[in-house]
Amino acid sequence: MALIVQKYGGTSVGSVERIKNVAQRVAKFKMLGHQIVVVVSAMSGETNRLIGLAKDIQSTPDPRELDVLVSTGEQVTIALLAMALKDLGLKAKSYTGSQVRIVTDDAYTKARIQHIDEANIRGDLEAGCVVVVAGFQGVDEAGNITTLGRGGSDTTGVALAAALKADECQIYTDVDGVYTTDPRVVPDARRLKTITFEEMLEMASQGSKVLQIRSVEFAGKYKVPLRVLSSFAEEGDGTLITFEEDQNMEKAIISGIAFNRDEAKITVLGVPDRPGIAYQILGPVADANIDVDMIIQNVGADGATDFTFTVHRNEYKKALEVLHAAQAHIGAREITGDDKIAKVAVVGVGMRSHVGIASDMFRALAEEGINIQMISTSEIKISVVVDEKYLELAVRVLHKAFNLDQVPA
Amino acid sequence: MALIVQKYGGTSVGSVERIKNVAQRVAKFKMLGHQIVVVVSAMSGETNRLIGLAKDIQSTPDPRELDVLVSTGEQVTIALLAMALKDLGLKAKSYTGSQVRIVTDDAYTKARIQHIDEANIRGDLEAGCVVVVAGFQGVDEAGNITTLGRGGSDTTGVALAAALKADECQIYTDVDGVYTTDPRVVPDARRLKTITFEEMLEMASQGSKVLQIRSVEFAGKYKVPLRVLSSFAEEGDGTLITFEEDQNMEKAIISGIAFNRDEAKITVLGVPDRPGIAYQILGPVADANIDVDMIIQNVGADGATDFTFTVHRNEYKKALEVLHAAQAHIGAREITGDDKIAKVAVVGVGMRSHVGIASDMFRALAEEGINIQMISTSEIKISVVVDEKYLELAVRVLHKAFNLDQVPA
Secondary structure (H helix, E strand, O other): OOEEEEEEOOOOOOOHHHHHHHHHHHHHHHHOOOEEEEEEOOOOOHHHHHHHHHHHHOOOOOHHHHHHHHOHHHHHHHHHHHHHHHHOOOOEEEEOHHHHOEEEOOOOOOOOEEEEOOHHHHHHHHOOOEEEEEOOEEEOOOOOEEEOOOOHHHHHHHHHHHHHOOOEEEEEEOOOOOEOOOOOOOOOOOEOOEEEHHHHHHHHHOOOOOOOHHHHHHHHHHOOOEEEEEOOOOOOOOEEEEOOOOOOOOOOOOOEEEEEEEEEEEEEEEEEOOOOHHHHHHHHHHHOOOOEEEEEEOOOEOOEEEEEEEEEHHHHHHHHHHHHHHHHHHOOOEEEEEEEEEEEEEEOHHHHOOOOHHHHHHHHHHHOOOOEEEEEEEOOEEEEEEEHHHHHHHHHHHHHHOOOOOOOO | OOEEEEEEOOOOOOOHHHHHHHHHHHHHHHHOOOEEEEEEOOOOOHHHHHHHHHHHHOOOOOHHHHHHHHOHHHHHHHHHHHHHHHHOOOOEEEEOHHHHOEEEOOOOOOOOEEEEOOHHHHHHHHOOOEEEEEOOEEEOOOOOEEEOOOOHHHHHHHHHHHHOOOOEEEEEEOOOOOEOOOOOOOOOOOEOOEEEHHHHHHHHHOOOOOOOHHHHHHHHHHOOOEEEEEOOOOOOOOEEEEOOOOOOOOOOOOOEEEEEEEEEEEEEEEEEOOOOHHHHHHHHHHHOOOOEEEEEEOOOEOOEEEEEEEEEHHHHHHHHHHHHHHHHHHOOOEEEEEEEEEEEEEEOHHHHOOOOHHHHHHHHHHHOOOOEEEEEEEOOEEEEEEEHHHHHHHHHHHHHHOOOOOOOO
8 A cells, every 4th residue: 555646737637527537547546545645736727817817907916816816726626626536435635735734935926835734634544535635835824825836736746745755746747758858859759667856857947848847856855756647548657757776777878858949049249257257247137037047158268258148038138138238337349149049958867977978969960960059068968059940850860869769778 | 994894795896897896996995094804705607607617526516625616716806806906006915714714613515603813804904904805705623614605705794894893894785775675676666774683684584685684693693783885886875784773763664575476385274283283294394404484373173273384486396295295194184385476574663663554554455456365473574475476566555555665754
């Protein structure tokens, strides 16, 4: 008998029919003798509907009240799922975030979980009850309703699994696992049976939209075994995200190809090569609340250097404006940019113990005539920026170059 | 400066535009220097939508989970109204029933308020905040969400007014007060400036659908001055429901004509005139959860008597079945009934000190050839049952006979 936390996203509970299907699936696990906690999101479309109402009232909705409003979405789902479970003859009980006491800080709309009172849930589980918990929401010490921000239901699932010391946290979604890359780009893309947390973090932040990055960090921190599964497929073990490299496991050097087409790059040319210059450039960008992804600075010549970074494409114009305003203060000769770029990365813990991955990558791209504009590396990832028009080609070439279409021997 | 509790029903907050209008109205009161608590219902249609979802899942939805589900309706409204108030530059804060701690028993879907922790609300009011509270809902001692049953938002408003010792509880609705009778039946019907609680109870239970009867009882018990107002009219003082007869106030003998067309009568003929017979007849009816309204038993002759009572028309068939099943046990000769009846009543505290009201009433009906089938009286009310086809005529005739179309001198 295991204690399993299952999380179902908005699409999985998007209609009465689908909620009944989730109940069937939960019942199957329950019949095997497991203790089950189910975490659910709002029915798909509901959160957007509620935010739409809020914006009709207030152009920038008050954050506290927005959380009161939006948290009703999951509350509807927990009630309906608990009813569906009872209709199958199971014992079931719903909990809002506030009823569990998923205690967060008071940063409305993006609160962070501080601790979870798991005693009541444990009591219900021991009494044979399926416990249904509203994802995405919590309560601060003063009793105000908070939400964890978009995708926060994954985080709720992982945090509950950690608090309950669950055997596994299963994230049900509309894909059946983590793939070597996006199957829409590479039809040969293969589902990974396992992936390490570090690889998953690199894959997720690079744009594999399977899991919310915070929930993966959380799972890594508390060593919660995390499994991504399809809520629509009848069969399949999904992808298990492990928190240590299994020495017995045959493992490919490279696990996957991540990519992101929503990037833009900005280059600040001819800035004085002096201490503090990076801060002078990126300070105003951060003050404008613009996230910076890759940052590259080359060694300078003649006391001047060039500085390049990437931002989300939606923030390209704003970032340019901010820098033009600061140009005189920075002492930059010129500011240029390009919003027709894309980022491609190879990810794998194997590259720690294998040399030559970078050169293999660069050769594969060169053979197709793809020019590399920027390079950035970490322990388990090599990212390059290329012209957007080469994105799909680059992903296919690299997928093939590292034999990702073949099951590891 | 007064402390005012205002309650707005589902129609009054039925759209974003209407919620903004409510905010404007609240702002006007706030600008006059009053402390304001606003109690709101779910947006019109929302509760039915949610119940529909529940019934798609479970034919008889689990009561605990139904309350979790349905309570989201008001939660949406409090958030939106608080946003609208903030958008007007006011300080505002929303509270769910559970956040206030409106503590109820655990009778899901029809819980009763036990006490209210009003300390936090009072603090917010003193800090200049408009407090927005979800009507219709509470929380039991164990932290489960409960609802007070349909129309329970009125009760929330009155209970909060009682707990806060408010100067007035204003119930905003789609009518602008309590009328001498339904203006759709008698165009001359006149809005009452005041009505006593006792009269209001008789009017409400007789079918004047202005206020939920429980909230009126509550207001009477805690001596909360209650005012019914229109949320759509710009002007007007509505109707004040007073808890004592104002001796200085010129008062008509009769305040209004109540009526109810949803009744059916059942007569049990030739039952033995012995102790316990009323219980033997009504016991099975009560066991079948059928509410009985008027009950009449005439003095018997030859050791037998006739027994007549009225029930809601929807339960007429069920009540007949129950009685036919019990007929042999009761020893009744025959059971007859009629579901084409209606009840008409004249209501007024003035009849306590005036004789002849009943005969005035019966004469007025007789002059129009309306046969009276049943009569029942209380201290401040005389009800008669007539053929349904005479209902409107009877109401008009009585309205005129008691000069209700004229403002009291």
